[in-house]
Amino acid sequence: MKKDIHLMRAVIVLLAVSSLTLCFVSFGSYDASAFRAVLTVLLAILFWGCLIAGYVLLYVISKHRKEFERNASRDKRRKEKAKNNRPGFLRFFSNPAARIADVAMVVLFILNLVIMFIPGISQTITYILLALLVFSIHMHGILNGVNFEYTEKLA
Helix, strand or coil: CCHHHHHHHHHHHHHHHHHHHHHHHHHCCCCCCHHHHHHHHHHHHHHHHHHHHHHHHHHHHHHHHHHHHHHCCHHHHHHHHHHCCCCHHHCCCCCHHHHHHHHHHHHHHHHHHHHHCCCCCCHHHHHHHHHHHHHHHHHHHHHCCHHHHHHHHHC
16 A cells, blocks of 8 residues: 555656656657657657556556555445545645645646747747646646545555
8 A cells, every 4th residue: 555655656757757748849850850850759759658657557546546445444435435526637726735736737827828929939938838737737637636635645
């Protein structure tokens, strides 16, 4: 069970790496040199590999949580189900870490909208803000979810 805490940390790191690859999109191109074409392919592999690996690990944590809940008493399980019947993406401000992610998500969304209408903004800045927005959306869903609550109880 303590292993799930390390798995949750790995999920967060993998999703952070996946999101940060978006910062380097402006460096890749299929039309330029062979190096840039290879860089583009490697960035795509890193993005999708980390994204898929992160959510596979989250699925593993979910299986461990469900097994733990089956072993818990029925009364406790009914109370938990009644309290947490919504998915993490539909819940807001459920714990201190989720509050930070929720506020960051809203601020970064608004900032991305504003940046789109300002002429002359560097493409790199746009990609960095987009990467931060994607990461904050991932964290909003994970930190408000029942799997994160499960790992917090284990700690």
